[in-house]
Amino acid sequence: MRLDGHQHFWKLARADYGWLTAELAPLYRDFLPKDLAPLLERHGIEGTILVQAAPTVAETRFLLDLARQNDFIKGVVGWADFEAADAPDQIAALASDPKLVGLRPMIQDIADPDWMLHSRLDPAYRALVDADLVFDALTLPQHLPNLLRLAERHADLRMVVDHGSKPRIADGDFEDWAADMKTIAGNTSTVCKLSGLVTEAGDNWTLDDLRPYVGHLLETFGPDRLIWGSDWPVCTLACSYDEWARITDDLLQDLGASEREAVMGATAARVYL
Numbered sequence: 001m002r003l004d005g006h007q008h009f010w011k012l013a014r015a016d017y018g019w020l021t022a023e024l025a026p027l028y029r030d031f032l033p034k035d036l037a038p039l040l041e042r043h044g045i046e047g048t049i050l051v052q053a054a055p056t057v058a059e060t061r062f063l064l065d066l067a068r069q070n071d072f073i074k075g076v077v078g079w080a081d082f083e084a085a086d087a088p089d090q091i092a093a094l095a096s097d098p099k100l101v102g103l104r105p106m107i108q109d110i111a112d113p114d115w116m117l118h119s120r121l122d123p124a125y126r127a128l129v130d131a132d133l134v135f136d137a138l139t140l141p142q143h144l145p146n147l148l149r150l151a152e153r154h155a156d157l158r159m160v161v162d163h164g165s166k167p168r169i170a171d172g173d174f175e176d177w178a179a180d181m182k183t184i185a186g187n188t189s190t191v192c193k194l195s196g197l198v199t200e201a202g203d204n205w206t207l208d209d210l211r212p213y214v215g216h217l218l219e220t221f222g223p224d225r226l227i228w229g230s231d232w233p234v235c236t237l238a239c240s241y242d243e244w245a246r247i248t249d250d251l252l253q254d255l256g257a258s259e260r261e262a263v264m265g266a267t268a269a270r271v272y273l
Contacts, residue, residue, distance in 0.1 A: 001045075001046045001047060001265050001266075002043075002044055002045050002046055002227075002264050002265040003045065003046065003047050003048065003049065003227075003264070003265040003268040003269060004040065004045050004047075004048040004049070004076065004228070004229055004230050004232070005048075005049045005193060005195065005227035005228055005229040005265075005267075005268035005272070006049060006051055006162065006163075006193055006195045006196070006227070006229025006230065006231050007036065007048050007049070007050060007051065007229065007230050007231065007233075008031065008051055008052075008053045008231075008232070008233065008234065009031055009032050009033065009036075009050060009053075009063065009066060009231045010030065010031055010053050010198055011030050011032065011245070012028070012029065012030055013030075013061070014054070014058075014059065014062065016054040016055075016056045016058065016059055017053055017059075018054070018055075019109070020053070022169060024237070026233075026236055027233060027234065027236070027237065028131060028239055031232075031233045032066075033069075033070045033072075033073070034067060035233075036048070036232060036241075037070075037072065039089055039232070039242070040072060042242070043241075043242075043245050046072065046265075047072050047074035048072060048073055048074065048075070048127070049074065049075050049076075049077060049078045049101065049229070049268060049272055050057045050063050050066065050067060050073045050076045050077070051076075051104060051136065051162075052074070052076075052077060052078050052079045052104055052255075054079070055078045055079050055106050055109075056079065056080065057078075057081070057090065057094070058078060059078075059079065060076070060079050060080070060094060060100075060269060063076045063078060063122070064076050064078070064094075064097050064099050064100060067099040067101065073099070073127075074272070074273055075099060075100070075101035075102070075272045075273055076097075076099050076100050076101060076102075077101060077102040077103065077104050077134065077136045077272075078094060078100055078102070078103055078104070079103060079104060079105065079106070080094060080103050080124070081122035082105055082121045082125075083121065083124075085180045087121075087123055087124040087127060088123050088124065088126070088127035088130075090131075091103065091124060091127040091128060091131060092127060092131060095131035095132075096132055096197055100133065101134060101272040101273065102133050102134030102135065102136050102160070102272065103133055103134075103135065103136070104135075104136035104137075104138055104162070105138070106138055107137060107139050107140075107143060108138050108139060108140050108143075108166070111182055113142060113143060113146065114126060114146060115151060116137075116143070116146055116147070116150050117146055117153075125157055128157060129154070129156050129157055129158075131197050132158075133158075134158045134159070134271060134272060135157050135158065135159045135160070136160050136162055137159055137160065137161050137162060137165075137232030138162045138163075138209060139161065139162070139165045139166070140165060140166050141165055141166065141167060141168065141173070141176065141177045141180065141268065143165070143179070143186065144180035144181065145180060147159075147161070147165075147181060147184065147190075148180070148184050148187065148188065151184065151187075151188040151189075151190050152187070152188065155188075155189075155235075158189075158271065159188070159189075159190045159191070159241060160190070160191045160192070160193060160227065161175070161181075161184070161190060161191070161192045161193065162193050162195070162196065163193055163195050163196025163197065163200075163231065164181070164192060164194065164195075164196070164197055164213060164217055165177070165180075165181065165192075166200050167197070167200060167213050168200065169200045169201040169202065169209055169210065169213060170200060170201055170202030170204070170205070174212060175272050176196075178216050180215075181216065181217070185220035185221045185225070186220070189225075190225075191221070191225045191226070191227060191267065191271050192217055192225060192226055192227070193226075193227045193228075193229050193232045194214065194217060194219045194226050194227065194228050194229065194248075195227075195228065195229030195230065195262060196229070196231040196234070196235070197210055197213060198210065198235060198238040198239050198244060198247070199216070199231070199234060199235060199237050199238045201238065205238065207247060207250060207251075210247070210251065211215070211251065214251045218255075223255060223259035223260070223262040223263045223267070224262050224266075224267055225267065226262070226263045227263070227267050227268045227271065228248060228263050228265075229268075230244055230245075230265050232244075246253065248264075250263065252264075
């Protein structure tokens with residue numbers, strides 16, 4: 001199965017997308033299954049992992065409803081309040097829906113860089129493990145040392161790093177990010193998403209800007225621990241779905257057939273489904 005391991009839907013009238021404002025004009029409209037379905041069909045993609053875009057349980061339930069109504073949505077990575085006193089019950093209740101495959105706190109938007117390491121979150125992490133849910137880590141490069149500590153502290157927590165942890169490609173920052181990602185790949189079982197890179201590459205990006213970052217992820221995590229995702233519709237700030245698919249073909253051209261199949265769907269199916 002060929003899978004898009006990271007995409008979003010939203011409906012503006014729901015009004016819980018704090019980050020989504022009129023200034024982001026290309027994104028400031030509804031994006032729903034009917035908009036994505038033709039793109040999936042064009043590229044032979046059989047299913048997707050739908051990822052939360054608002055830090056509310058209400059939005060997670062909205063996404064689960066969409067998943068029940070659209071067969072191509074194979075799983076939902078939602079949100080729960082990890083700090084709530086009833087976080088384990090909240091997580092267990094959401095996990096009763098078979099379409100829920102993971103949870104994602106929006107770490108990139110949390111002011112405290114050490115948030116993920118606070119002991120008050122331990123019950124939520126244990127609940128994730130008990131429910132066999134994936135922890136999607138929406139991190140930035142500065143979070144990677146703490147992410148390593150979290151992965152080592154909770155070795156039984158299945159973890160996926162979103163968007164390669166958003167390296168600062170536009171600024172040419174590579175060495176520190178590369179070293180931290182290599183350490184995480186080499187010392188934990190963490191999986192990484194090959195997604196969201198093009199929007200980190202600046203307005204005048206080229207394919208060559210992306211190559212060293214993608215090459216490093218392939219070298220350190222390997223195809224069996226990489227998940228391709230479109231990050232649609234966020235990717236449209238920098239390129240179309242079609243263009244990202246073409247770019248991927250170029251970036252992965254040196255892989256063998258089985259390695260390519262891993263990145264383009266088999267790893268996502270193993271991790272999430």
